[in-house]
Amino acid sequence: MSYFPDVPKIAYEGPKSKNPLAFKHYNPDEVIEGQTMKDLFRFGVAYWHTFRGTGSDPFGAATLTRSWETGSSEKEIALKRVDVAFEFIEKLGAPFYCFHDRDVSPEGATLVETNKIFDEVAKKLKEAQARTGVKLLWGTANLFSHPRYLNGAATSPNADVFAFAAAQVKKAMEVTHELGGENYVFWGGREGYMNLYNTDMKREVDHLARFMHMAVDHAKKIGFKGQFLFEPKPKEPTKHQYDFDAAACLNFCRAYGLEKHVKLNIETNHATLAGHSMMHELAYSSMQGALGSIDANTGDLLLGWDTDQFPTDIYLTTQCMLVILEQKGLAPGGVNFDAKVRRESIDPVDLFYAHIGGMDAFARGAKIAAAIRKDGALSDFVKKRYSTYDEGMGKAIDDGKTSFAELESYVLKKGELTPNISGRQELLENIINEYL
Numbered sequence: 552m553s554y555f556p557d558v559p560k561i562a563y564e565g566p567k568s569k570n571p572l573a574f575k576h577y578n579p580d581e582v583i584e585g586q587t588m589k590d591l592f593r594f595g596v597a598y599w600h601t602f603r604g605t606g607s608d609p610f611g612a613a614t615l616t617r618s619w620e621t622g623s624s625e626k627e628i629a630l631k632r633v634d635v636a637f638e639f640i641e642k643l644g645a646p647f648y649c650f651h652d653r654d655v656s657p658e659g660a661t662l663v664e665t666n667k668i669f670d671e672v673a674k675k676l677k678e679a680q681a682r683t684g685v686k687l688l689w690g691t692a693n694l695f696s697h698p699r700y701l702n703g704a705a706t707s708p709n710a711d712v713f714a715f716a717a718a719q720v721k722k723a724m725e726v727t728h729e730l731g732g733e734n735y736v737f738w739g740g741r742e743g744y745m746n747l748y749n750t751d752m753k754r755e756v757d758h759l760a761r762f763m764h765m766a767v768d769h770a771k772k773i774g775f776k777g778q779f780l781f782e783p784k785p786k787e788p789t790k791h792q793y794d795f796d797a798a799a800c801l802n803f804c805r806a807y808g809l810e811k812h813v814k815l816n817i818e819t820n821h822a823t824l825a826g827h828s829m830m831h832e833l834a835y836s837s838m839q840g841a842l843g844s845i846d847a848n849t850g851d852l853l854l855g856w857d858t859d860q861f862p863t864d865i866y867l868t869t870q871c872m873l874v875i876l877e878q879k880g881l882a883p884g885g886v887n888f889d890a891k892v893r894r895e896s897i898d899p900v901d902l903f904y905a906h907i908g909g910m911d912a913f914a915r916g917a918k919i920a921a922a923i924r925k926d927g928a929l930s931d932f933v934k935k936r937y938s939t940y941d942e943g944m945g946k947a948i949d950d951g952k953t954s955f956a957e958l959e960s961y962v963l964k965k966g967e968l969t970p971n972i973s974g975r976q977e978l979l980e981n982i983i984n985e986y987l
């Protein structure tokens with residue numbers, strides 16, 4: 552039984568190909584800066600958007616009716632969906648997938664029943680992984696859709712909801728471990744507030760940290776060695792999320808002693824919602840050794856919410872790859888397409904076009920970034936721009952070997968300062984265009 556009978560295995564055909572169901576730039580075996588593209592990107596398909604996306608939005612109902620979404624029970628459909636998903640992922644040639652517990656497996660009447668169904672689905676996922684070689688990049692728990700989480704999960708004012716969330720994450724971690732998941736993600740969902748009049752912010756943030764520490768402890772207990780990832784997002788669904796941006800997440804981790812256990816999963820559309828560029832968020836995390844993985848997508852600057860579109864902008868992917876190549880890749884993280892087709896793109900084949908476009912955009916971005924790096928087109932300039940710190944008093948500043956008093960006598964003696972040099976922004980922007 553095939554769910555995408557008209558779609559062949561997607562092959563690399565090179566930049567001249569006009570075949571819409573072929574890669575023009577993503578060539579898994581091609582080497583960039585010493586790594587194959589397959590290992591450099593570690594592309595992942597997001598189970599929630601690609602296999603559970605319905606096209607509904609706040610103004611309208613589902614538009615994406617899929618032939619396979621039928622069956623006598625939710626469980627039966629969930630099991631069938633595993634076949635759909637793995638046929639898709641295998642044909643696309645993505646090495647990884649990612650899920651929330653509730654994407655792959657429905658909630659039953661009780662937690663006991665829920666976990667029983669989850670085990671059955673996990674068994675089928677494990678078989679499908681073994682059959683296809685597709686691996687689990689990360690798992691996570693959906694702690695935001697069910698009405699019990701209306702006030703959040705780990706930051707809920709209701710301790711029983713905290714406990715339920717803990718039980719859910721415990722199970723999601725165990726299944727992730729069982730499936731060989733290489734990372735485990737925390738995205739707050741509703742870990743934030745709508746109004747400070749009814750909120751004890753300190754208590755909520757303390758609880759979030761307590762929750763994450765318990766997850767770290769549980770990982771040790773079950774022998775899960777995967778990387779924990781914290782995913783920043785500034786708003787939506789709550790007005791103010793505690794995991795606002797990379798800086799806020801890293802500050803939170805350090806304040807609560809989680810920094811050794813947790814890196815970040817940076818998402819493009821979340822960066823822009825926070826008023827940053829993706830490159831900023833990546834560079835900020837990377838410079839602190841905390842860039843673990845990325846959720847590749849893009850927003851629409853004219854709409855202003857988390858539209859989760861597939862990334863096709865080559866400036867964007869080039870900027871991402873400049874940072875990712877600098878830190879030699881993302882492993883054990885990867886590039887997960889946390890992106891969905893538009894509600895007007897109603898055919899299953901649109902899912903293929905979307906992923907092919909995203910993978911090709913990243914491949915092109917990587918080739919362009921590698922060429923820029925090879926020529927030192929930016930790095931030589933940046934190095935020169937800071938060269939006053941390479942010797943003399945500048946070096947003493949960098950080495951922490953001077954003081955205000957010494958610097959004062961230095962400038963008093965020197966009189967005339969070394970002149971500033973041009974930042975050359977326009978020239979550098981022109982140079983980037985020469986590589987595109």
Ligand code: XLS
Nearest residue numbers: 691738782818846857889
């Ligand atoms: C939502 C988030 C979510 C996380 C996983 O905006 O991006 O999809 O990646 O919970």
Ligand code: NI
Nearest residue numbers: 782818846889
């Ligand atoms: Ni995400």
Ligand code: NI
Nearest residue numbers: 818820857889
């Ligand atoms: Ni998102």
